[in-house]
Amino acid sequence: MQIQFRKIMKKTLIIIATFLFGITSLQAQEDSTATKKVNKAKEKIEQIYNPTGEEKPEIIRDRLVMDIYHSFWFGMPKGVNHMKFDPGFSISAIWDFKLPNKSPISFGVGLGFSYFSQFTDALLKVDDGWIMKYNVLNPDIKYKLNRINYMNCNLPIEFRYRHKCGFKFSVGARVGLIAEVSQSYKGDDPDGGSIGRHYKNREIYNTQNISVEVYTRIGWKAFALFYSVHVTKIFDDGEGPAIYPMSLGLSISLF
Numbered sequence: 001m002q003i004q005f006r007k008i009m010k011k012t013l014i015i016i017a018t019f020l021f022g023i024t025s026l027q028a029q030e031d032s033t034a035t036k037k038v039n040k041a042k043e044k045i046e047q048i049y050n051p052t053g054e055e056k057p058e059i060i061r062d063r064l065v066m067d068i069y070h071s072f073w074f075g076m077p078k079g080v081n082h083m084k085f086d087p088g089f090s091i092s093a094i095w096d097f098k099l100p101n102k103s104p105i106s107f108g109v110g111l112g113f114s115y116f117s118q119f120t121d122a123l124l125k126v127d128d129g130w131i132m133k134y135n136v137l138n139p140d141i142k143y144k145l146n147r148i149n150y151m152n153c154n155l156p157i158e159f160r161y162r163h164k165c166g167f168k169f170s171v172g173a174r175v176g177l178i179a180e181v182s183q184s185y186k187g188d189d190p191d192g193g194s195i196g197r198h199y200k201n202r203e204i205y206n207t208q209n210i211s212v213e214v215y216t217r218i219g220w221k222a223f224a225l226f227y228s229v230h231v232t233k234i235f236d237d238g239e240g241p242a243i244y245p246m247s248l249g250l251s252i253s254l255f
Contacts, residue, residue: 060222062108062160062168062253065092067226069249071116075233075242080134083119088247090114090174092156108158112174114213116245118148123190124183124204132206132240143187150234150245152176152211166221174213174228181207181234206239208232217251224251 067090073082094110122134123146137143154176162168186198215228230244 060253060255061096062170063094063096064254065094065251066090066254067092067228067247067249067251069226069228069247071118071245071247073118073243073245075244077134077241079136080120080122082121086116086118086245088114088116088245094156094158096160104162104164106160106162108156108160108170108172110156112154112156112176113179114152114154114174114176116150116247118150118245120146120148122146123185124148124201126203126205130205130239132204132235134241137190138192141188141190143185145184145186147184149180149182149184151179151181153179154211154213168220168224169216169218170224171216172214174211174215176211176213178207178209178211178234206236207234208236215247219251222253224253225249226251 069088069090071086071088073086076082090112092110092112094108094112097107097109099105120134122136124132125135127133137146152174154174156172156174158170158172160168160170180202181204183201183204184199185201187196189195189197210232211230211234212232213228213230215226217224217226219225226249227247229246233242233244235241235243
């Protein structure tokens with residue numbers, strides 16, 4: 001009786017084990033089939049949106065860059081005061097040349113425009129020897145605006161490093177032509193007249209034709225800190241104040 005019972009139990013266990021093994025095998029086949037279907041779907045999507053198999057293009061590549069900054073003016077004559085904040089900006093359209101083999105290093109060349117301002121308590125005038133000088137205004141003269149404008153059109157050239165995480169660093173130089181040096185004034189008549197004056201003086205002489213500026217940026221993705229300094233002065237040597245701006249600010253890459 002016991003022997004017969006054991007035989008029945010053995011057969012039952014074999015049947016159960018066979019049944020469980022069949023279910024496991026069937027589930028594994030279904031999982032494998034589902035995985036293959038998912039992979040095929042991914043391949044189809046990839047072919048639709050990236051048919052060449054190339055990596056997706058980077059959106060932020062510093063092709064159009066705007067710098068917003070404050071300028072510190074070096075070489076100012078003693079006795080001339082200027083405001084603590086002299087804002088300026090530059091905008092550059094730059095073509096980015098990548099190195100092969102997915103290198104993080106690239107080079108940029110393009111076209112740009114830069115504007116610098118300086119708020120002072122003096123007017124730039126040419127003296128009898130045809131030399132540009134700052135003339136400090138009489139303290140009794142009241143004015144709302146007294147600003148020097150300095151603009152140049154330039155050619156930016158950059159060496160760039162960009163990590164895939166978004167960190168970036170660049171050094172470069174801008175070589176350009178001075179487009180305008182002028183002074184905007186609004187206030188009492190500087191010569192003591194009773195009628196107020198509001199004008200823009202473009203009769204600023206002895207300016208250099210070429211401007212050279214070196215700069216650097218360090219940041220992440222679309223934003224970076226910006227620092228630059230001019231290695232050329234605004235006026236010719238001995239024919240005007242030996243001034244040049246150093247700028248510090250923020251860079252924004254639009255794309």
